[in-house]
Amino acid sequence: MSANEVDLTVFPDECDAFGHLNQASFLSLFERARWTMLERGPGMDVFTRNDAWPAVRKTTVEYHASALPGDVLRFQQALTYHGRTSFTMRQVARRVRDDALVASAEFVFVTIDRDGRALPVPAEVSRFMLELSKPGEGLQRMPVNGVSLAVDLQGSGPAVVFLHGYALDHSMWRHQMANLAGYRRIAADLRGMGHSDAPDLGYSMATYADDVIALLDQLGVKQAVLVGLSMGGYVAFEVVRRFRHRVRGLVLMDTRADPDTVEVRRQRDVNSVTARDGGSAAIAEHLLPRLLGRTTLATAPQTVERVRALMAKTSMAGIIGALGAMRDRPDSTPLLAALGDIPTLVVAGAEDQISPPAQMEAMAATIPGATFRVIADAGHLPPVEQPLATTRLLAEFLDRLQHDA
Ligand code: MLT
Numbered sequence: 001m002s003a004n005e006v007d008l009t010v011f012p013d014e015c016d017a018f019g020h021l022n023q024a025s026f027l028s029l030f031e032r033a034r035w036t037m038l039e040r041g042p043g044m045d046v047f048t049r050n051d052a053w054p055a056v057r058k059t060t061v062e063y064h065a066s067a068l069p070g071d072v073l074r075f076q077q078a079l080t081y082h083g084r085t086s087f088t089m090r091q092v093a094r095r096v097r098d099d100a101l102v103a104s105a106e107f108v109f110v111t112i113d114r115d116g117r118a119l120p121v122p123a124e125v126s127r128f129m130l131e132l133s134k135p136g137e138g139l140q141r142m143p144v145n146g147v148s149l150a151v152d153l154q155g156s157g158p159a160v161v162f163l164h165g166y167a168l169d170h171s172m173w174r175h176q177m178a179n180l181a182g183y184r185r186i187a188a189d190l191r192g193m194g195h196s197d198a199p200d201l202g203y204s205m206a207t208y209a210d211d212v213i214a215l216l217d218q219l220g221v222k223q224a225v226l227v228g229l230s231m232g233g234y235v236a237f238e239v240v241r242r243f244r245h246r247v248r249g250l251v252l253m254d255t256r257a258d259p260d261t262v263e264v265r266r267q268r269d270v271n272s273v274t275a276r277d278g279g280s281a282a283i284a285e286h287l288l289p290r291l292l293g294r295t296t297l298a299t300a301p302q303t304v305e306r307v308r309a310l311m312a313k314t315s316m317a318g319i320i321g322a323l324g325a326m327r328d329r330p331d332s333t334p335l336l337a338a339l340g341d342i343p344t345l346v347v348a349g350a351e352d353q354i355s356p357p358a359q360m361e362a363m364a365a366t367i368p369g370a371t372f373r374v375i376a377d378a379g380h381l382p383p384v385e386q387p388l389a390t391t392r393l394l395a396e397f398l399d400r401l402q403h404d405a
Contacts, residue, residue, distance in 0.1 A: 003040070004077045004132045006033040007096065012069040021067040021102075027059070030091050030105055033075030041128050050122035051113065057086070058108040058200075060316055062279030064101045072096040079129040080198040080315055082148065085118040086110045087129065088198065090315055104279065106316060108200065139170075139195060142188075144214035145207070150195030151215065152177055154185040158248070158402065159224035160394075161212065162187040163232030165254075165381070166322050167283060167314045168307075169194025172229070175387030176394060183398060186224070188215055190235070192318025203321025205329045209238035216246060225249035225398060230355065230380060231322065237332035240342065249401050250339065251394065253347040254355045254380050257332040257363055268327040275319045283319060284311035293351030293379025303384060333366075340368035343404075345397040349378035349385065371397070 014025035021029075038044055047053050067073055073093045081088035092104040111119045130141075139150045152170045160183045162173040170177075170187035171194070177185050189196040190208055212235065216224060225248050228236030233255025240247050260268065275283050288308055289297065296303050344367050348360035357374050364372035373393055378385040 004037065006036045006075045006077070007072050008032060008036075008075060010067050010069055010071045010073065015069055019068055021071075023061070023063065026061065026063070026093075026103055029073065029093070030061075030075065030107070033091065033093075034077060034089070034107075037077055037132070038128075041132075042124055046122070046125055046128075047111075050124060052111040052119045052122050052125075053113075054109040055112050055116075056107055057110050059105065061103060061105040062281070062316075063103050064279065064281055065095070065103075067093075067095060067102050073102060077132065079132065080106070080317075081108075081200075082121070082126060082130065082197065083199075084120050087121055087126075088200070088317075089129075090198075092313075101281070101312070104313075106198075141195075142215060142218055144218060145211045147191050147197040147199060147211070149188045149191065149197070149211060149215060151186065151188040153219075154178070155181060155183055157183045158398070159184045159186060159216070159219075159221040160398065161216070161224045161226050163212070163226065163228040163235050164190065164193070165230035165232055166326065167193065167280065167287070167311045167319055168381075169310060169314075171310065172381065172384050173227075176227075176383055176391050179391050180395060180398065184221070186215070186219065186221070188212070190232075190318075190322075192321045193314055198315035198317040198321075200317050201321070203318075203325045205234055205238040205325055206242070208235045208325065209242060212239055213243050213246060222246065223248040225251065225401065227251040227253065227394065228255060229253040229383065230255050231326060234326065234329050234332070237335060238329075240335060240339070241330075241332070244342075247342055249397070250342050250344040251347060251397065252344065252360075252363070253382065254349055254352050254360070256355055256359065257336055259329055259331045260327055265327045268323045272320050272323050275316060275323070279312075280314045280316065280319055281312040283314075284308045287311065290353050291380045293349055293377060293385055295351060295377040296379060296385045300385070307381065307384060336363065336366045337368065339370070343397075343401055344370040345393070346370055346372045347382065347390070347393060348372075348374050349380055349382045350374050350376050351379045354380045 016022045169189045173187045192198040226236040346364035348357040375382040382390045
């Protein structure tokens, strides 16, 4: 068990008439887990010692499965946002005996003084929580544009930035990050997703693009090849629109340049409601059959589970923020004809239902000099469904770019 995990047993007096852990008791257990973590860390008196108190401003809880008396629940805590006077914690509870996800929650806190005035979060508390929430193996945290992004950095050479799709994270590029030797590979979790901060508000394509550029500035990268998949492609278009001189080449994978139709915009709002009601797990269930190709769905259960798990752990703020950002994104079709000076590769999964190959080919045809390629046996996520074929295609494009430079 790691330092951010706390095990608590469910007692009969916390359960309802049906014997299930009651939702109000759940809130107490979430709170107990937080205090236990503080007790083991800087001490339960850390707030009083600093003359500040954490007041809950907002709570979002999703219940996924029941818990019964005697069940041991493992509560895992992570900091997802740290502002000056506020912070957000994501907590998940899993049943220890079968690792089932029982509930997940987000708590927004404001630190206040005795008179209820907002105060900066005490430095001692910040240090403890930031330490607890260090991103996973090999990831770095980089403060950019008012948030902290989790970034995977590999290798050296000409820079390549990987931009993941909706409700996913940097790990969808695992094979490409591990194998594209000779390049400086940069894969960040977009704000609201993966291990990056997930502020409540402030999501737009312009903000995601600003984050990418602030990240490149931090890393001292003047120009990079952008590889954007689906929503990552929308971000790539926005970077081209506003920071064209920073783009050395472009890979547009299973994405589109045209904006949402009225019907799709309406569907984004319906999806926000689905997410609020059913949690990120409901979004995963809804999307998976269209996201993955028929070959993956029929023959690669581990890949299906990997993508489902990845989506199900995306924060609610990140999902709702991304839905709004996609709904309101500008039309990028006017950019296409003017991309002649940026070497561009357009890639489609042969079985993609969301951005079908014919549509991707038509987009490629309007970009002067663009190359169009199809990856067999892949749906909307070729880097995950056919990692080797995707890496080979990217290596070929990147090497050609180097050769022609
Ligand atoms: C994605 O994979 O990022 C989404 O399919 C993009 C979208 O919903 O437009």
